[in-house]
Amino acid sequence: xxxxxxxTGMMLGELKGQMGELIHNVNSxxxxxxxxxxxxxxxxxxxxxxxxxxxxxxxxxxxKNKREGALGFGASLLKSPALAWLAGAAISAWAILTGxxxx
Numbered sequence: 001x002x003x004x005x006x007x008t009g010m011m012l013g014e015l016k017g018q019m020g021e022l023i024h025n026v027n028s029x030x031x032x033x034x035x036x037x038x039x040x041x042x043x044x045x046x047x048x049x050x051x052x053x054x055x056x057x058x059x060x061x062x063x064k065n066k067r068e069g070a071l072g073f074g075a076s077l078l079k080s081p082a083l084a085w086l087a088g089a090a091i092s093a094w095a096i097l098t099g100x101x102x103x
Contacts, residue, residue, distance in 0.1 A: 037046075077083060095101040 092101070
């Protein structure tokens, strides 16, 4: 009888070869991505662009908060019953003092 052929060594050799090809492909892709990122980002670099965008967003948020605060205060002032009472009292005082009110 003949002994069975041991294919484990062949399979390990094939896997080693495939792993080598994968490593080569990953390295090639990494180099391509490096070149593309330099073209897209330019000399300033990504951290500088991110910092610039963060600064611009901070300015826009501060302006928005300031505007919302002013509008919120104005709206609450106009909705205030105390302001209506004061306006009514002022108009009544003006009408009485100028003689426009008819008793």
